[in-house]
């Protein structure tokens with residue numbers, strides 16, 4: 152029994168890899184093979200009634216579209232967020248050799264100090280005349296991996312996937328300190344007048360298919376979620392809203408200038424969090440692809456079928472209904488961007504990241520634009536896909552940079568310019 156328990160995770164990983172390889176071979180990377188598709192019209196109610204003014208969108212179109220995404224794609228949260236409870240663990244005005252202020256705060260999801268909790272790490276510009284605008288983003292491997300700063304405790308909750316659960320030593324260690332610092336240029340962000348707030352996504356919900364038995368799911372009772380209730384993306388988004396509850400009452404931070412960013416699966420998460428929670432003033436999706444900014448009906452790169460098979464815990468169960476018939480899904484991802492309107496949104500792609508379908512990510516922005524215009528903004532500045540490293544900074548912003556699936560300094564430089572433009576200089 153012990154032996155089986157030990158090797159089972161390994162077998163599961165091998166099976167998942169084999170399946171992923173087989174699927175990878177069938178993936179379409181040819182523009183000519185993108186099927187003809189018809190997108191659900193963004194300016195129409197689900198019953199076909201046209202949405203002709205801002206009021207109709209706000210009072211009817213938006214709530215109906217949000218409900219469709221909850222029911223068919225991400226799932227709804229089965230419980231309300233708890234009232235805010237936190238402890239400040241660290242308050243240092245001279246962090247990073249005097250280049251930033253550092254705060255570390257533990258947020259509790261229940262009355263139990265041992266219950267689910269999230270450790271929030273915040274860097275703020277060392278001098279600020281008024282409360283700072285802040286970039287908020289979840290990280291993949293623990294707060295200590297985002298910077299070499301020795302004062303960030305090593306995460307105690309490192310469990311990312313089945314492989315880590317089965318591994319001999321799945322605890323994170325100090326060796327990982329600063330491992331992904333290239334993705335989190337703290338000094339560049341604070342020098343530009345912005346703060347950075349980050350937390351480990353596994354604090355909210357460990358990212359593997361565990362039958363919803365850990366993270367904040369334990370607070371929703373033993374039952375597995377219903378077919379229209381949250382998968383992990385909606386759970387991470389729910390956690391982001393709880394973090395927002397904290398940021399909102401912190402006098403050093405400007406709650407009207409919180410810029411939510413996320414990469415990859417966390418880019419999907421930032422779009423959904425921005426749709427659910429209108430307090431985020433700008434939403435940034437980096438290389439979010441399928442289930443994020445990319446149009447599902449294009450079936451280019453990763454498809455709904457592939458993602459549902461590989462990551463069954465990310466979406467609600469109803470989403471599997473569309474694995475074989477994506478055309479039947481009542482929504483597509485341009486409408487997800489529309490749920491963020493009229494707030495500025497920025498979609499970033501990488502040229503070598505064909506798995507995430509850069510053109511599909513751009514087209515979502517184009518097809519969301521009529522709604523942005525109806526709401527009185529400029530929408531997207533151009534209809535043709537821009538060249539490499541030619542960013543667009545209209546209310547719907549976009550760039551495609553050279554290189555692979557990743558977060559780079561180039562990406563951050565564009566997001567800072569975009570935030571300066573739309574929120575005013577810090």
Ligand code: GCU
Nearest residue numbers: 415416417439440441453458
């Ligand atoms: C996989 C997955 C993507 C996801 C990415 C990530 O590649 O297929 O949908 O965006 O992981 O989050 O790293």
